Amino acid sequence: MSQAPVTAYDSILTLMPYEAGKPIEELTREYGVSDVIKLASNENPWGCSPSVTLAITEQLGQLARYPDDSGYYLKQALADFNDIDVKRITLGSGANDLLNILARTFVGTDDAIVYSQYAFVFYSMLAKMQGATGIEVPAQHFGHDLDAMRQAVADNDNIKIVFIANPNNPTGTQLERDAVREFLASMPSSVLVVLDEAYIEYSPKSNNRALLNEFDNIVIVRTFSKAYGLAGLRVGYALSSAPIAELLDRVRQPFNVNRLAMAAATAALGDQEFVNKVRLSNDEQRRWLGKQFDALGLGFIKSHANFIMVEMQVEMEDATAALVNQALLEQGIIVRPLTNYGLPDWLRITVGLVEENMRLIDTLRSILSDD
Ligand SMILES: Cc1ncc(COP(=O)(O)O)c(C=O)c1O
Structure with missing residues (x-):
C-alpha cells in the first residue's frame, strides 16, 4: 500500500487563498483600537433597504x-x-x-x-x-x-x-x-x-x-x-x-x-428608491474624495463604482502603500492593499459615509505630512 500523502491537483498547490478585507473585530483584537471603520471590501455603508x-x-x-x-x-x-x-x-x-x-x-x-x-x-x-x-x-x-x-x-x-x-x-x-x-x-x-x-x-x-x-x-x-x-x-x-x-x-x-x-x-x-439614494450618495462622496485626493497630491483612477484606487506616492523611506496602510490600521481604518494584484503602490478605498470619509482624509493628511 502506498505511504505517500494525499496531494492536491498541481494547480491547487500554487493557488493562493482569496484575501478578504480585514474584519473590524480582527483589527480591534490586534491593535486594541475601538471605533474602527472598514473601507476595504466595497460594502454598502448605507446598509440595506428597511x-x-x-x-x-x-x-x-x-x-x-x-x-x-x-x-x-x-x-x-x-x-x-x-x-x-x-x-x-x-x-x-x-x-x-x-x-x-x-x-x-x-x-x-x-x-x-x-x-x-x-x-x-x-x-x-x-x-x-x-x-x-x-x-x-x-x-x-x-x-x-x-x-x-x-x-x-x-x-x-x-x-x-x-x-x-x-x-x-x-x-x-x-x-x-x-x-x-x-x-x-x-x-x-x-x-x-x-x-x-x-x-x-x-x-x-x-x-x-x-x-x-x-x-x-x-x-x-x-x-x-x-x-x-x-x-x-x-x-x-x-x-x-x-x-x-x-x-x-x-x-x-x-x-x-x-x-x-x-x-x-x-x-x-x-425598493429601487433605496438603491437610487445609495447611488446618489455614493456619487457625491466619491466626487468629494476625489477632490481631497487631488488636494493631497495623490493620483487616483476615475472610478465608476463604490471604491477608488489611489496611488501612494509617499516620500518615505521604502515609499510604499504598505506603510500608509499600516499607519491607517493603527488609526483604526481598514483599506485594501493591492500587492496581490501587482499594484504595490496603490490602495483601494471603499467610499464610506460622510464622517468616515472625513476621518479617512484627516488621517491620511496627518500620515503623509509626518514624513
Ligand atoms: C467584480 C466582482 N465580482 C464579484 C464579486 C463577488 O461578489 P459576491 O459578494 O456577490 O460574491 C466581487 C466582490 O467584491 C467583485 O468585486
Whole structure:
C-alpha cells in the first residue's frame, strides 16, 4: 500500500487563498483600537433597504425547513425587474458562487480562461481551481484592453470563458457599451463571455442587459452584496440563454441560496428608491474624495463604482502603500492593499459615509505630512 500523502491537483498547490478585507473585530483584537471603520471590501455603508428586516423576520419561524430550491419568488421578481424569462435566471450564493458554477460547468483541465491584468482576482483563481490555463491579458490604462483580449482568443483554440468585470474591481474602470457589443460580435460562438456586473447599480451606463437579446454566448452576473447592501447574506444571480441556465442548474449545489437571503433579496429588489439614494450618495462622496485626493497630491483612477484606487506616492523611506496602510490600521481604518494584484503602490478605498470619509482624509493628511 502506498505511504505517500494525499496531494492536491498541481494547480491547487500554487493557488493562493482569496484575501478578504480585514474584519473590524480582527483589527480591534490586534491593535486594541475601538471605533474602527472598514473601507476595504466595497460594502454598502448605507446598509440595506428597511424592507429587508421585515422579510427576514417573516422567515425566522421556518429555519428548520430547506429553502425553495427553485427560488420561485426571487426569480419571478428578477424576471420582472430585468424583463427576462425566468428560465434564463440562475441564483447563486453571491456572484462568486455563480462565477464558480460557470467555471465548473464549462472549463476542464484542457481548457483556458481569459481575463485582464488588474481584473477581479477570482478569475485567475478559478483557472487554477479547474486545473485550466489562465491567460492574463495586459491592461490598458488600468482597464480591459478588448482588442488584446480578442487577439488572445484568436490565438488559442482552447478558450472557454472570457471574464470581463464592468465596472472593474479594483480599478473602477468602465467599458463603453459599443465596445462591449463589438467585442461580443467578434467572439466565436463557442466562447462564453461572462460580464461581471457586480457594481452595475453604481454605473447604470455599464448595463449590458440588452446584449442578452442579441447573443447566446453571454452571461451577465450580478450581486446583492454591493448597492443592495446584503453582502452578509450571500446572494447574486446570472442572466443567460435558457440552455446555459439549464446547464448551470445541473452544477449548482442544491439549495445554494439560503432562505433568508432569498427573502431579503426579493424585498431589496422591490425598493429601487433605496438603491437610487445609495447611488446618489455614493456619487457625491466619491466626487468629494476625489477632490481631497487631488488636494493631497495623490493620483487616483476615475472610478465608476463604490471604491477608488489611489496611488501612494509617499516620500518615505521604502515609499510604499504598505506603510500608509499600516499607519491607517493603527488609526483604526481598514483599506485594501493591492500587492496581490501587482499594484504595490496603490490602495483601494471603499467610499464610506460622510464622517468616515472625513476621518479617512484627516488621517491620511496627518500620515503623509509626518514624513
Ligand atoms: C467584480 C466582482 N465580482 C464579484 C464579486 C463577488 O461578489 P459576491 O459578494 O456577490 O460574491 C466581487 C466582490 O467584491 C467583485 O468585486
